[in-house]
Amino acid sequence: MAGGSSHSIAKPIALGVLIALGYFIAVPLLSGGSGYVLNVVTTMAAVSFISFGVWLTFAIGRINLAQAGFALIGAYVTAISVAHLGLSFWVALPLSGLVAAIIGGLIGWPVLRLKGVYFAMITLCITEACRLTALSFPGITRGAQGMVDLPLPGDLSLFGLVIIPAFEKGARLPFFYLAGTLMMLGLLFMWLLDTSRVGAVFRSLRQNEDLASSLGINVAKYRVVAFMVACFYAGVGGGFFAALQQNVYPTSFQVIDSVYFMVYCFVGGLEFVIGPLIGALVMMTSFELLHEFQRYQTVIYSGLMILCILLMPNGILSVVRRRSSKAKGANNA
Amino acid sequence: MTQVLLNALVVGTTYALIALGITIIFSIMKVVNFAHGQLYMIGGFVVYYFNVVFGLPFWFGLLMSFLIVGALGVVMELFLFRPVMLRVKREEVTMLLAMGTAVFLESLALIVFGEKQRGVPPIATGIFELFGARLPTGRVVVIFIAAALIIALMAFIGYTKTGRALRAMAQDREATALQGVNLKWLSAMGFGLGTGLAGLAGGLLVAIFAVHTGAGTAVSIKAFLMIMIGGAGVLSGAILGGFVLGVLESVGYALLPGSMTFLVIFLIVIGFLIVRPNGIMGKPWG
Numbered sequence A: 001m002a003g004g005s006s007h008s009i010a011k012p013i014a015l016g017v018l019i020a021l022g023y024f025i026a027v028p029l030l031s032g033g034s035g036y037v038l039n040v041v042t043t044m045a046a047v048s049f050i051s052f053g054v055w056l057t058f059a060i061g062r063i064n065l066a067q068a069g070f071a072l073i074g075a076y077v078t079a080i081s082v083a084h085l086g087l088s089f090w091v092a093l094p095l096s097g098l099v100a101a102i103i104g105g106l107i108g109w110p111v112l113r114l115k116g117v118y119f120a121m122i123t124l125c126i127t128e129a130c131r132l133t134a135l136s137f138p139g140i141t142r143g144a145q146g147m148v149d150l151p152l153p154g155d156l157s158l159f160g161l162v163i164i165p166a167f168e169k170g171a172r173l174p175f176f177y178l179a180g181t182l183m184m185l186g187l188l189f190m191w192l193l194d195t196s197r198v199g200a201v202f203r204s205l206r207q208n209e210d211l212a213s214s215l216g217i218n219v220a221k222y223r224v225v226a227f228m229v230a231c232f233y234a235g236v237g238g239g240f241f242a243a244l245q246q247n248v249y250p251t252s253f254q255v256i257d258s259v260y261f262m263v264y265c266f267v268g269g270l271e272f273v274i275g276p277l278i279g280a281l282v283m284m285t286s287f288e289l290l291h292e293f294q295r296y297q298t299v300i301y302s303g304l305m306i307l308c309i310l311l312m313p314n315g316i317l318s319v320v321r322r323r324s325s326k327a328k329g330a331n332n333a
Numbered sequence B: 001m002t003q004v005l006l007n008a009l010v011v012g013t014t015y016a017l018i019a020l021g022i023t024i025i026f027s028i029m030k031v032v033n034f035a036h037g038q039l040y041m042i043g044g045f046v047v048y049y050f051n052v053v054f055g056l057p058f059w060f061g062l063l064m065s066f067l068i069v070g071a072l073g074v075v076m077e078l079f080l081f082r083p084v085m086l087r088v089k090r091e092e093v094t095m096l097l098a099m100g101t102a103v104f105l106e107s108l109a110l111i112v113f114g115e116k117q118r119g120v121p122p123i124a125t126g127i128f129e130l131f132g133a134r135l136p137t138g139r140v141v142v143i144f145i146a147a148a149l150i151i152a153l154m155a156f157i158g159y160t161k162t163g164r165a166l167r168a169m170a171q172d173r174e175a176t177a178l179q180g181v182n183l184k185w186l187s188a189m190g191f192g193l194g195t196g197l198a199g200l201a202g203g204l205l206v207a208i209f210a211v212h213t214g215a216g217t218a219v220s221i222k223a224f225l226m227i228m229i230g231g232a233g234v235l236s237g238a239i240l241g242g243f244v245l246g247v248l249e250s251v252g253y254a255l256l257p258g259s260m261t262f263l264v265i266f267l268i269v270i271g272f273l274i275v276r277p278n279g280i281m282g283k284p285w286g
Helices: A005-031 A035-059 A067-083 A089-111 A116-136 A173-195 A197-207 A209-214 A219-245 A255-268 A275-311 A316-332 B002-029 B036-053 B058-086 B092-113 B137-159 B161-171 B173-178 B183-209 B213-230 B235-255 B260-275
Strands: A156-158 A161-164 B127-130 B133-136
Touching: A005 A035, A005 A173, A035 A067, A035 A173, A035 A197, A035 A219, A035 A255, A035 A275, A067 A089, A067 A116, A067 A219, A067 A255, A089 A116, A089 A219, A089 B260, A116 A255, A116 B213, A116 B260, A173 A197, A173 A219, A197 A209, A197 A219, A209 A219, A255 A275, A255 A316, A255 B092, A255 B213, A275 A316, A275 B058, A275 B092, B002 B036, B002 B058, B002 B133, B002 B137, B002 B161, B002 B183, B002 B213, B002 B235, B036 B058, B036 B092, B036 B183, B036 B213, B058 B092, B058 B183, B092 B213, B127 B137, B133 B137, B137 B161, B137 B183, B137 B235, B161 B173, B161 B183, B173 B183, B213 B235, B213 B260, B235 B260
Parallel strands: none
Antiparallel strands: A156 A161, B127 B133
């Protein structure tokens, strides 16, 4: 494995670049200027970006329901930076991730000692606590009224050279490209992390923390790092949504969103880096397709979700893999 | 202060019922029922329909809320949790299943029951006075019903054959099966008992607070707080957790502005879990 690593990495990266280029060209062409399709794809990309963070906490064996809370923190950091502090959006976005990661580190250090259901329950409470914090300090966050009419991202220039032009009012394409770039960078980093030594350490934490620590792995350090990376994803994703919707409310990200982020990881399959993306793609497409059922939309959607878990408890990708390994077995025989 | 403590007693007794329900399910199935709040909400609506729409007495509605929500729990156990638990690789899947059920029940309730807040007429008139604190008699009745239910439940679990079987199953499923206990029947019944308690709590509190279809998540969160405080899977811990949360909440509402109360409670619970990760009565969690 170690000897052939340069080969085994070059091929998927070339494939990935091809798919990325195809995505950036094909989706706007296929949508035919339909703002609706472009909007859905943009949301899907940003949501799967946030879900990668949840996936990473699953990789270390924790059920993370705090992701929506940290996305809310990121959304408020972006909103406050661009509206009150007059910072550029391009500074505010990474700053959102950074603030979310630091807060995540501070909370995560003690909380990550909990396991299993306790961790799931406490992270659920963290999401709720973030919403209440936003409600409780109207001086900074404007409370329930929310922060509205946020300015659109301005231009990004380096040494007088404009790298990204300012976003125009009503234009959907810039956000589509931004979300797509985020998603791909997010996926690339997750994949590099997963295939690296650190990724192996994370997996060992999921299987047995005591054993990992007996091998000299600083368990507490690694799990906090993983959690902080997850929070960084949430913060950046939240900041993106604040810019996309040009508003933030305490209800912008709630417990149900945390649940959905987790659902996307599950539906895709927890053993695959690309799982959250597949899950978000399948679940959000089916949600949009159910649109004509109007008020029955959510019932049918959640019914489908339950059915998905009943039929494929280990995710869609696990079914695909089982099929292909069966086919391989047949060929060999 | 007496007033605050009396209020704490009202919510604490009903909260204890919620926490007992979720604890029973957790201890026998090792499943955290994320749909508990939604079942509570349905219990409230059952009482509303029997009492207000059909004009039947409150106690009958309460009985029906236990039976209907309990039956719902049995169905959930038989057709959702059991098949999934038989063939999953990871325990998280059952948790996700419970969450999916929660979303499903809530959106279904929105269609069936509508968006309106529903309440029932006061179950008793008059004001009850104790050491200068005043409490509507309806709330006193709620305290007594909830306390009676808790005692009845503890007696059922502690002294009947079925209760002993439930406790045995929570400890060791295989050994229980070897003693000739029908596990299939028993775990469905235990699940139904747990959800039925959620229904009862919802039915009782509808007499005080009214209910709406979105109430579920907040109740689930409170239930989690209670079992985190008391310790997951321990019945006495559940009762204790219910009362502790009742006191914290009542004191908080008396001293702090609205949304701050639960923020402070969350911080207290997070701090508390750092000191005692398994709650007051909990056993170490693997």
